[in-house]
Amino acid sequence: MPAIRRADEKLRDVSRRMILDRTASLLVRQGYGTTSLRDIAQACDMKAGSLYYHFESKDALVEEILTEGVNRVESAVQKALDAMFDAAPLDRVRVAMEVHLRTLHDRSDYASAHIRCFSHVPDDMRRRLRRTRRSYDAVWAGLLEAAQAAGDIAADVDLLTLRFAIIGMLNWTLEWRLPSGAGPEEMADRFYRIAFQGACNA
Amino acid sequence: MPAIRRADEKLRDVSRRMILDRTASLLVRQGYGTTSLRDIAQACDMKAGSLYYHFESKDALVEEILTEGVNRVESAVQKALDAMFDAAPLDRVRVAMEVHLRTLHDRSDYASAHIRCFSHVPDDMRRRLRRTRRSYDAVWAGLLEAAQAAGDIAADVDLLTLRFAIIGMLNWTLEWRLPSGAGPEEMADRFYRIAFQGACNA
């Protein structure tokens, strides 16, 4: 189907990836229940039945996307943190915010699809996704605990609430269009400034 | 249908309100596309066709719920602000956060349904909902401008970003279960402390 293709990658993998990509985009815009297999097939220049050569069901296709959504964010953040393992705790938090936000707004829609569709997906799928999330949650819990242990975060700040606040700020950006001129990194820095130094005059 | 009913309220209005309430609850849990009229009817101990006596279409029913969702939050916040019109700008912000969060987590699901379903609703409905949102956005813009004009918010803090951050923190609480023991008001206070004084040691 694609005109140009590296010799070492199978058509199978290319089509599979295309289906995943375009389905993710549809999921972001239309949601889980409103996106039909025929919608997906049309976006891939295919027929609905052909999708079953690559995926055993609609839910299997969706679940793979949403799972990859979390995993992409987690591995991007983890990679950035590993490259600065000896930095100051709060710097690590700031970088994690930047990478999280950048991954959310990059060209692919996997992470956005996860955020947009998570709560409306069938119960058993959501249960499995929740397990996948937990690993990423632990990354953040560790980051904030380290910063508080180092005395950089005030002792009376509840870390769970702080984590809610940070992730909420970042993920909620999907609901707005970011101010033109301010990329994800710039926005993340502004959020960092608000959450850690506060919006008030010091 | 309901066993007990005040003498001065019409059966029509009671049924209509019940349909709205229960549909809102379904929308929160299942989303727009996955909630069928037969689901709704069953939740109301009715048949799907009977819903058309009260609403001219599924979308009309949904739109009324989502619109009321914003309006409830706005009027609750506005009412609280009117009762403290001469308070310090930041106190007004803190109270707005509390009322917003409390309305989001009260027994009715209108505001939650709006937040959960907004992005997956048909395009024309979403356009109209966006107009409704604008009025509430203006309330927040005014609140923050006043606080910055009074010198309570640092001059170099971008107010649009701050608004994103605050609304994002508050609305994202729908995706977690709030820490047991901390009600909406307590959580709002913690968020206020984070956003305005910062999580760092001063």
Add this chain to the structure above:
DNA sequence: GAAAAATTATAACAGTCGTTAGATAGAAAA
């Protein structure tokens, strides 16, 4: 009580849903 009005149920419509089995085309291997 009967008559009128308001509210819900019934049953079907055309269309779409996820899914499947089998046919078909294309590329790779022989």
Add this chain to the structure above:
DNA sequence: TTTTCTATCTAACGACTGTTATAATTTTTC
């Protein structure tokens, strides 16, 4: 070329969708 495997299409299945016209029922009015 012939054969074999890969990838997609076709056409249909039963179930479900929003919606409608009409009938039945309940509630209110007299």
